[in-house]
Structures are given as C-alpha cells and as structure tokens.
Amino acid sequence: MPETVLGLQNRIKELEALVKYYEAQLLMSQKRMFASSSEKSVYDHRQLLLEGCETPDVAEKLKNDIALTSVKEHQRQKRNRKDSLPENTPIEEILCELPAEEQSCPSCNNKLHVMGREHRDEWVIIPAKVKIRRYVSQTYACRTCENSSDSVPIVKTKWPLPTIKGSFASPESIAYAAYQKFVMGVPLYRQEQDWKRQGVLLSRQTISNWLIESTKLWLQPIFDELKRKLLLSKVLHADETTFQVLKEPGKKPQTNSYLWVYRTGGDAREPIVIAEYIPNRRNINPNVFLKGYSGYLHADGYDAYHKLPNKIIVVGCWAHVRRKFNDALKIIAEKDRPGTDAMIGKRFCDELFKVERDLTGLDADIRYARRQIELKPIMNEFYGWASKVRVTPKSPIGRAIAYMFSQRRYLENIFLDGHLELSNNRAERTIKPFVISRKNFLFANTPRGATATATIFSLIETAREAGVNPLDYLAYALKLAPTLNMDDAENLLKLSPHGYKRILDTTYDVIIDS
Numbered sequence: 001m002p003e004t005v006l007g008l009q010n011r012i013k014e015l016e017a018l019v020k021y022y023e024a025q026l027l028m029s030q031k032r033m034f035a036s037s038s039e040k041s042v043y044d045h046r047q048l049l050l051e052g053c054e055t056p057d058v059a060e061k062l063k064n065d066i067a068l069t070s071v072k073e074h075q076r077q078k079r080n081r082k083d084s085l086p087e088n089t090p091i092e093e094i095l096c097e098l099p100a101e102e103q104s105c106p107s108c109n110n111k112l113h114v115m116g117r118e119h120r121d122e123w124v125i126i127p128a129k130v131k132i133r134r135y136v137s138q139t140y141a142c143r144t145c146e147n148s149s150d151s152v153p154i155v156k157t158k159w160p161l162p163t164i165k166g167s168f169a170s171p172e173s174i175a176y177a178a179y180q181k182f183v184m185g186v187p188l189y190r191q192e193q194d195w196k197r198q199g200v201l202l203s204r205q206t207i208s209n210w211l212i213e214s215t216k217l218w219l220q221p222i223f224d225e226l227k228r229k230l231l232l233s234k235v236l237h238a239d240e241t242t243f244q245v246l247k248e249p250g251k252k253p254q255t256n257s258y259l260w261v262y263r264t265g266g267d268a269r270e271p272i273v274i275a276e277y278i279p280n281r282r283n284i285n286p287n288v289f290l291k292g293y294s295g296y297l298h299a300d301g302y303d304a305y306h307k308l309p310n311k312i313i314v315v316g317c318w319a320h321v322r323r324k325f326n327d328a329l330k331i332i333a334e335k336d337r338p339g340t341d342a343m344i345g346k347r348f349c350d351e352l353f354k355v356e357r358d359l360t361g362l363d364a365d366i367r368y369a370r371r372q373i374e375l376k377p378i379m380n381e382f383y384g385w386a387s388k389v390r391v392t393p394k395s396p397i398g399r400a401i402a403y404m405f406s407q408r409r410y411l412e413n414i415f416l417d418g419h420l421e422l423s424n425n426r427a428e429r430t431i432k433p434f435v436i437s438r439k440n441f442l443f444a445n446t447p448r449g450a451t452a453t454a455t456i457f458s459l460i461e462t463a464r465e466a467g468v469n470p471l472d473y474l475a476y477a478l479k480l481a482p483t484l485n486m487d488d489a490e491n492l493l494k495l496s497p498h499g500y501k502r503i504l505d506t507t508y509d510v511i512i513d514s
Contacts, residue, residue: 017392085123092124130200133170135159161482164217169210175474177207178456183433183470187441208449215452218481218495223274223455225492226462230272231290235265235419237298237427238286238305241435244443245450248279259454260285261431263461265298267364267419270498271465273430275458277450283307296417298424301407316410319423322349324403328396341389341397348382356422368418376415383408430461463497473500 103112140155163171180186186194188204195202230236242256251257258281263273278285283304290297290312298315299305305314325345329337337343355374359367386405391398404411414420434457444450459477460470477495484491493499 020395127198128176130195130198163478163482164210164213167210167213169214171475171478174210174214174478175471178211178460178474179471181211181441182437182453182457182460185437185440190440208445211456212448212452214478215455216448218478218486219455219459221486222477222481222492222495223458225489226272226458226496227274229270230262230264230274231293233264233268233272233295235267235296235298235417236262236290236293237265237421237424237430238262239300239424239427239431240281240302241431241438243277243438243450243453245277245279245445245447246443247446249447251279256281257450258285259431259434259457260289261427261434262289263427263430263465265296265419266421266426271462273458273461273465275431275434275454275461277444277447277454279447296413296420298421298427299410300424301403301410306410313413313416314410315413315416315420316407317424318349318352318411318414319425319428321400321404321407321411322346322353324396324400325349328400331396341391342400344385345382345397345400348378348385351378352382353422364418366418368415371415371418379412433457433461459497463500466497466501468497468501468504473497476500 098112104110105112137157137159139157141152145152163169163174177188177191180191181188188207191207192202192204238261240258240260243259244253244255245251245257246253248255248257257277257279259275260278261273261275264271276289281304286304286308290308294311296313296315297305297308298317300317300320308314325342328342329340329346332340332342352375355378359370359374362370383404386401389397389401391401393399393402414422444453456474459474463470463473477500481495484495486492
C-alpha cells in the first residue's frame with residue numbers, strides 16, 4: 001500500500017511538472033502572437049548585473065561605466081525636417097498676378113508695380129502612367145540606282161535590341177513590376193487590378209512571364225557573377241526561411257520549400273546578397289553552396305551549418321541566446337521578474353551587446369584586442385553563472401541555458417577575428433523584406449518562378465546595400481544587358497548594382513566639377 005501511495009505521489013509530481021511545461025508553452029505562444037517582439041530592455045542592465053557579478057574586474061568596469069560625468073553646455077542644433085525632396089526635383093512655378101484692368105492704384109489710379117514676392121510650395125505626386133515607345137526603322141534606297149541600275153542597294157536602320165524578343169515589355173515596365181512586388185509587397189494580381197482601374201489590360205500571367213524570362217536571359221548571369229564574388233569574402237552570414245512553391249514535382253503544394261540567404265559581413269567594401277531557392281532544408285545545402293569557400297560563417301544553431309568542412313569556421317549568434325532568455329522572461333509576471341534566472345541571463349546578454357556597441361566603427365584589429373579585455377570576462381562570468389543554475393531541462397530557462405552550452409564552441413569564435421560580429425542579425429535583417437513581402441504574394445507557382453524570385457530579390461537587396469534605387473538599377477541592367485556580351489565577367493560587373501553605383505558616382509563628380 002505505501003508503495004502505491006508513493007507511486008501516485010510521484011505520478012502527481014510528474015503531471016504537475018507537465019502542466020507547468022504546457023502552461024509555459026501556451027504563454028510563450030500567446031506572447032509571440034500578441035505581444036511586442038522587441039527585446040529592448042527597460043531597465044539599467046549594467047546596474048542590475050552588478051548584483052550577481054562575481055569577477056572584480058568586470059564589476060569595476062561596470063561601476064566605471066555607470067559613473068556620472070559632467071557634460072559641457074552646448075547649443076542644440078535645429079532638427080531637420082523628416083520630409084524632404086531631392087535637390088534636383090523640377091519646380092513648376094505658377095505666377096499669381098492681378099488682371100491688367102486691376103493693376104491700378106485704388107487711391108490715385110496710377111499703374112501699380114511689383115514690390116515683392118512670396119511663395120508656398122505643394123508636392124505634386126504623379127501616379128505611374130503608361131505610354132508606347134514606338135521604334136520606327138526607316139529603309140533607304142538610292143534614287144540614282146533605281147533609275148539607272150538593275151540592282152538597288154537597300155539600307156535599313158537598326159533599332160535597339162528588345163529585352164524580350166516578341167514582347168512589348170520595356171526594361172522600365174519589367175523593373176517596375178519587380179519593384180512593386182519585391183520592394184513594395186504588391187503581388188501580381190493586385191498589380192493587374194491596379195492597371196485595370198487605369199484602363200490598362202495587363203494580366204498577371206504576362207507580368208509573371210516578363211519576370212521569369214528577363215531573369216533567365218539577363219539577370220541570372222549577373223547573379224552568378226555576384227555569387228562568385230561573394231565566395232571570395234572573408235566573412236559571410238547565412239540564414240534561411242520557408243518559401244511555398246505550388247507546382248513542385250514530387251511534392252504536395254502545402255509542403256515548404258526554402259530560400260537560403262548568404263551575404264557579406266559588415267566590413268565588406270561592396271556588400272553582396274545572394275538568395276537561392278532550394279526545394280528542401282537538407283544538411284547538404286550549405287555544403288553545396290559554399291563549395292570551395294574558406295573563411296568565417298555567421299549562422300544560427302541549425303545543425304546543417306555545423307557539418308561544413310573545417311576550413312569554414314562557424315560563428316554562433318548571441319542574439320539567439322538573448323532571445324531564448326527573453327522568451328523565458330516573458331512568461332513571468334513583471335512584478336516577479338527581479339532576481340529570477342531569466343532576468344539575470346537577459347542582463348548578461350544585454351551587457352555583452354552594450355560592450356559590442358561601444359566597439360562599433362573601430363578598426364578590426366582594435367576591436368579584436370578590446371574584445372579580449374572587455375567582452376571575454378563578461379562571457380566567462382556568464383558561463384560560470386549558468387553552470388550553477390539548477391532548472392528542469394524542458395523549462396524555458398532550461399532550454400536557454402542548454403542552448404548556450406550546446407553552442408558554446410561557436411559562440412566563442414567571436415574572439416578569433418575583429419571582423420566578426422556578435423550576432424547573425426545582419427542576415428536576419430536582410431531576409432526580413434522577403435518575409436514581409438511573402439505575406440502578400442504568399443507563394444510561387446512553379447520552380448521557375450521561385451528561381452526568378454530568388455534572383456531578383458538578390459539583386460534588389462544588393463542594390464539596397466550599395467545605396468542605389470532598386471527600381472532605377474533594374475531598369476539600367478535590363479536596358480544595357482542586351483547590348484553587351486554576357487559571357488564577359490567585366491560586363492557582368494558593369495551590370496551589377498555596384499557597377500551602376502560607380503556610374504552614378506562618376507556622373508555626380510562630373511556635374512560637381514563642371
């Protein structure tokens with residue numbers, strides 16, 4: 001009998017633990033769905049961290065950081081207005097003047113003269129309009145030969161090569177459709193509806209064919225050259241997200257495919273973003289993409305990145321560690337948070353990122369040296385504290401601590417080189433525009449469309465990183481590409497976003513010099 005009671009008591013404890021686990025899962029799910037996703041701390045994490053800091057050097061540094069200092073008086077500059085137009089915006093001036101019969105003095109009846117002027121400005125936004133660009137090729141013949149010779153030479157003028165043979169698509173119209181979909185998040189069916197409201201019958205199938213065909217002919221070679229250049233970089237970031245493709249051979253429409261994104265690090269002179277559509281999330285995918293690559297790769301804890309060759313050094317993401325402690329903190333009532341393990345773990349993460357922010361903009365060698373002195377002691381203190389915490393493995397805080405220990409060898413690789421970063425947020429920020437746009441266009445119809453999507457997204461994000469307007473860049477590339485040899489690497493670099501930027505910079509310098 002006592003054994004039965006003891007067994008029941010143990011079973012009750014197991015069920016209570018299970019209920020707490022499911023309650024935590026439910027709370028975390030609700031927080032993810034309805035609460036703010038910001039991880040910003042609303043407390044002074046440096047002051048709070050002092051309470052549990054065991055390393056004297058770290059505590060002293062924190063105290064010095066918190067110490068108040070006097071600041072010289074200064075005059076605050078007038079804040080510029082957020083709303084502005086480019087300097088070269090054309091001005092349409094409308095002169096408001098008195099009619100001729102009213103230009104006489106009401107007192108003496110003599111003619112009035114203009115004594116001053118004032119003005120007010122309005123911004124006029126002109127919606128997109130359609131026009132026909134008609135190329136007329138003239139044929140020439142010789143009158144003399146027509147009258148006196150048996151054969152008459154015929155000379156015909158050449159017109160510019162079309163972007164797509166047999167199509168009425170212009171470089172500007174293709175670029176506009178791509179910009180609307182991948183930058184503004186307007187899916188093709190809504191573009192079709194918008195044009196219809198303006199009296200233009202342009203089907204989504206036609207627009208889709210424009211994007212796919214122009215990508216295959218002109219944008220894919222530029223993409224391939226950028227990928228080759230990307231793999232020469234010392235530091236890369238990687239991330240992946242789901243991407244649904246309806247008509248994929250051997251797969252149900254509901255099955256997820258993936259968009260894998262790789263990009264250069266923050267110190268790259270010419271940032272490059274490459275996105276690849278892959279039908280699955282198999283471990284082999286990073287190996288295939290990074291074949292021949294040697295350097296550092298920022299990534300999250302996905303196992304596929306940890307099975308790369310030894311010449312690729314994976315650097316873990318501390319933002320993921322902070323996120324897990326933040327999730328554990330969210331399920332605790334705010335009044336009960338002080339002193340909890342979740343709060344202490346979050347404080348350590350906040351201090352790591354605070355130190356890293358202070359090193360932003362420094363030379364890589366200086367950043368490397370200061371990390372050893374300023375960042376490493378805090379990280380060691382963090383792991384020392386975490387090793388003493390006793391929690392159930394399946395609890396949110398237990399999973400957060402388990403994650404930081406399972407990823408420790410990758411997280412500590414931040415100390416190998418000053419060009420590295422504390423998190424993989426750079427890749428996550430790059431992939432975010434696609435995730436937002438995907439909420440609107442939802443899926444690709446075929447693998448060809450998915451490949452075109454990845455290629456166009458890559459060029460648009462690279463253009464953004466280069467600081468050029470994606471719409472202008474795509475129109476430039478699609479207009480110039482048919483006139484160049486696409487097998488020439490120099491031409492492909494000229495057609496890249498960075499090549500376009502160099503042309504803009506040269507033009508700007510000429511204007512300034514003149």
